Amino acid sequence: MGTVTMEDIARRAGVSRALVSMAFRDVPGVSAATRDHILATADAMGYRFNRLASRLARKAATTFGVFLLDLRQDVYADMFDGISAVAKTNDKHIVMAVGASDGSLDAAALETLAQSQVDVVIATGLLLPDADVVAFNAQVPLVSVARRVDGVDSACTNNLRGARLATEHLLGLGHRRIAFLANPQTDGYLDRRLGYLAAMGDAGLAGDVVVSRYSRQQAAVDAHGLLARDPANRPTAIFAHNDQAALGALDAAAELGLGVPGDVSVVGYDNSQLSRGASTNLTTVDLHGSDLGRDAAELALRRLADSDAPPETRTSTPSLVVRGTTGPVREVG
Amino acid sequence: MGTVTMEDIARRAGVSRALVSMAFRDVPGVSAATRDHILATADAMGYRFNRLASRLARKAATTFGVFLLDLRQDVYADMFDGISAVAKTNDKHIVMAVGASDGSLDAAALETLAQSQVDVVIATGLLLPDADVVAFNAQVPLVSVARRVDGVDSACTNNLRGARLATEHLLGLGHRRIAFLANPQTDGYLDRRLGYLAAMGDAGLAGDVVVSRYSRQQAAVDAHGLLARDPANRPTAIFAHNDQAALGALDAAAELGLGVPGDVSVVGYDNSQLSRGASTNLTTVDLHGSDLGRDAAELALRRLADSDAPPETRTSTPSLVVRGTTGPVREVG
DNA sequence: TTGTACGCGTTATCAG
DNA sequence: CTGATAACGCGTACAA
Numbered sequence: 001m002g003t004v005t006m007e008d009i010a011r012r013a014g015v016s017r018a019l020v021s022m023a024f025r026d027v028p029g030v031s032a033a034t035r036d037h038i039l040a041t042a043d044a045m046g047y048r049f050n051r052l053a054s055r056l057a058r059k060a061a062t063t064f065g066v067f068l069l070d071l072r073q074d075v076y077a078d079m080f081d082g083i084s085a086v087a088k089t090n091d092k093h094i095v096m097a098v099g100a101s102d103g104s105l106d107a108a109a110l111e112t113l114a115q116s117q118v119d120v121v122i123a124t125g126l127l128l129p130d131a132d133v134v135a136f137n138a139q140v141p142l143v144s145v146a147r148r149v150d151g152v153d154s155a156c157t158n159n160l161r162g163a164r165l166a167t168e169h170l171l172g173l174g175h176r177r178i179a180f181l182a183n184p185q186t187d188g189y190l191d192r193r194l195g196y197l198a199a200m201g202d203a204g205l206a207g208d209v210v211v212s213r214y215s216r217q218q219a220a221v222d223a224h225g226l227l228a229r230d231p232a233n234r235p236t237a238i239f240a241h242n243d244q245a246a247l248g249a250l251d252a253a254a255e256l257g258l259g260v261p262g263d264v265s266v267v268g269y270d271n272s273q274l275s276r277g278a279s280t281n282l283t284t285v286d287l288h289g290s291d292l293g294r295d296a297a298e299l300a301l302r303r304l305a306d307s308d309a310p311p312e313t314r315t316s317t318p319s320l321v322v323r324g325t326t327g328p329v330r331e332v333g
Numbered sequence: 334m335g336t337v338t339m340e341d342i343a344r345r346a347g348v349s350r351a352l353v354s355m356a357f358r359d360v361p362g363v364s365a366a367t368r369d370h371i372l373a374t375a376d377a378m379g380y381r382f383n384r385l386a387s388r389l390a391r392k393a394a395t396t397f398g399v400f401l402l403d404l405r406q407d408v409y410a411d412m413f414d415g416i417s418a419v420a421k422t423n424d425k426h427i428v429m430a431v432g433a434s435d436g437s438l439d440a441a442a443l444e445t446l447a448q449s450q451v452d453v454v455i456a457t458g459l460l461l462p463d464a465d466v467v468a469f470n471a472q473v474p475l476v477s478v479a480r481r482v483d484g485v486d487s488a489c490t491n492n493l494r495g496a497r498l499a500t501e502h503l504l505g506l507g508h509r510r511i512a513f514l515a516n517p518q519t520d521g522y523l524d525r526r527l528g529y530l531a532a533m534g535d536a537g538l539a540g541d542v543v544v545s546r547y548s549r550q551q552a553a554v555d556a557h558g559l560l561a562r563d564p565a566n567r568p569t570a571i572f573a574h575n576d577q578a579a580l581g582a583l584d585a586a587a588e589l590g591l592g593v594p595g596d597v598s599v600v601g602y603d604n605s606q607l608s609r610g611a612s613t614n615l616t617t618v619d620l621h622g623s624d625l626g627r628d629a630a631e632l633a634l635r636r637l638a639d640s641d642a643p644p645e646t647r648t649s650t651p652s653l654v655v656r657g658t659t660g661p662v663r664e665v666g
Numbered sequence: 667t668t669g670t671a672c673g674c675g676t677t678a679t680c681a682g
Numbered sequence: 683c684t685g686a687t688a689a690c691g692c693g694t695a696c697a698a
Binding site: 336338339340350351353354355357358382383385386387388389390391392393 | 675
């Protein structure tokens with residue numbers, strides 16, 4: 001059974017197809033009466049708007065492509081909420097693509113968005129090398145969320161600052177052997193480590209960085225390595241590059257029967273939902289994901305309005321959320 | 334700067350536009366030599382395939398619309414993985430839409446997918462009333478995941494069975510006052526409650542059902558109510574309708590200073606990632622999300638191949654994963 | 667308000 | 683069997 005098209009409505013309503021289109025888009029040039037008549041006819045005929053045809057024909061930019069690195073980290077959901085809210089108030093359609101936590105799908109997902117003819121891409125948590133992001137941005141405007149890429153619109157938080165906040169919090173509690181559970185070294189994700197090292201340096205301490213991978217399981221393994229050291233040498237606190245890794249650290253502590261925060265304090269980064277519950281109660285750095293998403297979406301709107309504007313970076317300030325996984329260092333005998 | 338189109342390639346390669354299209358789709362009728370020549374030309378010209386135009390023109394069904402209820406519950410990510418894998422091996426494109434955990438966006442998201450001209454919708458965790466799902470299915474074929482809808486292709490697990498497994502596990506540990514933290518009553522999500530009630534009934538016990546809402550916070554509040562009862566009347570175990578609610582129950586226990594599983598045992602449902610880590614270590618029912626997704630995608634393929642086939646339901650069997658949040662009931666004085 | 671070219675591939679039909 | 687021509691899918695936008 002054939003789909004009802006604008007053509008059908010036009011015929012039935014006794015007007016031209018063009019007018020039907022105009023009525024639907026609510027553009028000036030259609031009298032209120034005809035508009036109502038057209039919409040009523042469409043309704044009666046069970047018409048369903050064809051976004052595909054519309055997007056193909058339209059000149060105006062109407063579509064955000066949104067890339068989410070990972071469906072298993074709710075920071076990205078937070079960012080999506082922020083993006084989504086802005087999209088809604090500005091009548092932008094969202095086309096989504098998702099990646100994998102190790103970044104292996106980044107390139108393919110961006111390409112898919114480009115092929116889908118989105119007008120701008122908002123990409124969260126990209127792990128792609130800077131050069132590739134820049135190259136893509138030359139073809140389809142891109143806004144990087146949570147990672148600053150030089151020469152590309154970016155909405156990010158001050159990770160140096162956030163990491164410093166976390167580290168100084170631990171230092172303030174008397175910790176000296178503070179380890180940093182780091183993400184793999186990739187473009188754009190070094191600041192948390194640097195902030196940690198800077199704060200440690202200021203306190204006259206050397207850093208203790210362990211590079212892990214992007215999974216709670218691997219983080220648990222690596223944290224286990226740290227916590228299995230002999231007590232005189234074991235870190236009294238672990239600062240993890242994100243909440244997922246922090247949960248891994250908590251897992252490791254649980255496996256080893258170490259109390260938190262009695263034997264070891266743990267700080268995460270993101271303030272994801274999973275850090276919040278009373279049973280987890282993770283001290284963490286809040287990067288205000290949904291604000292980041294909002295910022296990014298606004299940068300995207302700006303880019304659509306002026307494709308020649310110079311690249312802009314919006315940097316917001318993270319805050320520390322002290323919960324139950326950090327406490328004063330225990331007296332060492 | 335104009336986009337490179339098949340027209341441009343055709344001109345440059347000295348062939349017709351139709352042939353370029355055929356070369357790209359790798360359909361018979363193009364000699365190997367010309368095909369290579371065309372692809373090489375396209376490559377040299379920096380051609381990017383236009384999925385939009387392709388989907389508008391194409392008659393063959395090539396697109397899955399995927400609805401995920403919630404980006405903050407990784408069960409849906411598991412299901413997505415299963416769907417995604419099948420889509421990839423069958424060259425189906427995925428168009429995504431996401432909802433909200435309370436179901437308030439279900440209808441709008443489905444409508445968006447329909448407007449996007451997807452050939453079939455695979456919808457996870459739908460909270461829409463049965464009648465609405467059936468009505469939608471009459472317009473665009475739909476496969477319901479994790480919920481059986483009569484008259485609509487469904488891929489689900491045996492929730493009666495899963496709930497019984499969980500309840501009997503607790504009964505076997507000697508628990509008698511077992512409360513069920515239930516989801517709001519909506520079409521299609523009653524079986525877990527019924528399975529619990531059946532198992533309780535078999536043991537000669539009355540059920541203790543508390544209806545909560547779809548958030549960890551609310552679950553914590555409702556569990557708090559249960560656990561704040563005087564000890565002689567307080568449940569010694571809580572079985573929650575999903576892991577998120579179970580975490581809420583753990584939160585409540587933590588707030589009240591109750592030990593788990595010493596003072597109260599907790600069982601979840603889903604075996605989501607967040608239940609797995611050693612620090613959470615939640616006993617739960619595994620619904621094998623990615624298998625469910627795979628099943629659903631296969632039902633979708635079948636539906637595309639034969640739109641007149643009678644609706645099919647695939648029911649898989651859940652399994653109990655015993656971890657650390659359940660233990661023998663403590664002797665009551 | 668309307669006619670109509672246009673966006674860009676796809677596919678059915680036709681010629682070599 | 684290789685390749686070309688032209689109609690088609692469905693809205694949109696601009697000139698008239």
